[in-house]
Amino acid sequence: MQYSDDAVSLSRDEIASVQVGLLRETIARARRAPAYQDRLQGISPDDIRSPDDVRKLPFTSKEDLRAGMPCGFLAVPMRDVVRMHYSSGTTGLATAVYHTRDDLHRWAQCVARGMLAGGVTDEDVFQNMMGYGLFTGGLGFHYAGELIGCMTIPAGSGNTERQIHLMHTFGSSVLHIIPSYALRVLYVCDGEGIDPLRELSVRVIYVGGEPHSDQLCRRIEDGFGAKVHNCYGLSEMCGPGVAMECAAQQGLHVCEDHFLLEVLDPDSLEPVEPGEPGEIVLTTLRREAMPLIRYRTRDIAHVIPGDCPCGSRHVRVSRIEGRTDDMLVVKGVNVYPMQVERALLGIDEVGRNYVITLDRPADLDRMTIAVELTQQAFADDMRRLNALRERIRRRLHSELDIGVEVELHEPGALPVTEGKAVRVIDRRDQEK
Ligand SMILES: [Zn+2]
DSSP: OOOGGGGGOOHHHHHHHHHHHHHHHHEEEEEEHHHHHTTTTOGGGGGGGGGGGGGGOOBBBBBHHHHTTTTOOOOOOOOGEEEEEEESSSSOOEEEEEEHHHHHHHHHHHHHHHHHHHHHOOEEEEEOOOOSSSHHHHHHHHHHHHHHTTTEOOOOOHHHHHHHHHHHHHHHOEEEHHHHHHHHHHHHHHTTTHHHHHEEEEEOEEOOOOOOOOHHHHHHHHHHTTEEEEEETTTTTTTTTEEEEEEEEEEEEOTTTTEEEEEEOOOTTOOOOTSSEEEEEEEEEEEESSSSSEEEEEEEEEEEOOTTOOOOOEEEOOOOOOTTTTTTTTTTTTEEEHHHHHHHHTTTEEEEEEEEEOOGGGGGOEEEEEEEEOHHHTOOOOHHHHHHHHHHHHHHHHHHSOEEEEEOOTOOOOOOSSSSOOEEETGGGGOH
C-alpha cells in the first residue's frame, strides 16, 4: 500500500492548535535537559496559548550548544538514545545531536512528506548521492526513501563515474544531491558522451546541503530533464526535512507540526514583515532526545505569503538566501555569495563554476571573481571575450553595488570538490 501522511492536509487553525499542544509538551521535556533547567525557570507550559507565545521563551544559539557539549541539551536518559549525529561545523567546533528511536522515525516522516509532495512513489528508484555518516544528508533521506517504498540506492557522495553507471544501469528516477555536485555530474556525463536527457531516467532531484540560487536549479533541471526540488534542514533540528519544496515549486513547506518557524531581524530579533528576509529561528515540537527552543539557525530566508496551489497550508519559505555568517563586508558593503551566483548564472556564456577571492592590496578591499565559461564562449576571439568580461563585470556591479575584477577561465580550470563547494577565499586577514 502506498505510504501516506494525513498531517499534510491540516488547516491553519488545526496547525496552530497542534503547535500549542506540542509546544507545551516541548517545554516540559526540555526542562529535563541540564542546559534548559535554569533558562526555563518561571515559564509554565500554561503560558503558551498561541504559537506566537513562543516569543516568551529564550533563544538557543550554536554557542550555547557548544558550551553544553557533550550532554547538556540531552533531555532523556542515554539508554533511550539510539543514534547521534555530529553537526557539519562549517564554522567552529561541531556539536552532537542525539535521537531516540521515535525521533528517527519522525525525521523519516518529515522527509517522506516532502518526497510525496514532489511526486515520488514506491515505483521510483531513489539514488541517494549525499554523504552517509555523521553528516545527516545521507541517512536523513535514506529512511524516507525506504518508508515510501522506493528502491533506495545508498550511493553516498563522490565517485562520479560510478554514480553515472548506477543511474544508467538501474534507471534511477529520483536523486538527492548537493547542487554544485549535480553540475559536476552533468560535466562528467558530457565528457563520457552520455546524454542525460536520452540515456538517463532522472525525473525528480532533491538538492540541499549548501545555499544555491534558482538559476543553478534551472541549469540542473535543463541538464537532466528533471524537476529540481529544494530541501532545507540542519542537523540541530534533525537534518534535511525541516522544509521541502512541493510539486508547485513555489517555496518550501515547513513541517509545521514538527517545527515552529519564526523569521526574525537578526539584529533586533523582532519578527520581520511577511515576505521580508530574516533569520530563520526554529523550535522543535516533537523531538524527545534533544528538544531545542528558538534555535537561531543563522540562515536567511523569507516567508512566501499566500496559499500554495498544491493545497498544503503549511507555511512556505524561500530557498536560503545566505547565512548571517556567510555575509562578506567588502568596501563597507554587505555582500552575500548568493548574489554573485544569481548574477553569474543569469548569463548564458557562464559555465558551471566560479570562485570569489578577496584580498587587500594597498589597504583597499579587492574582490576578484574567477568565472568558468562554456566551451563555446571560451573559443571566441579576444575582442569578444573582452566585451563579455565587461558585461559580466557590469552585471556584478549592479547586483552587488561594488566594483569587482573578473577573470575568465576555460571549462574545468577552477578547482571542484565532491562535497560542499568552496566559493569564497578570503585572504584579507593574512595581509595585515
Ligand atoms: Zn505546495
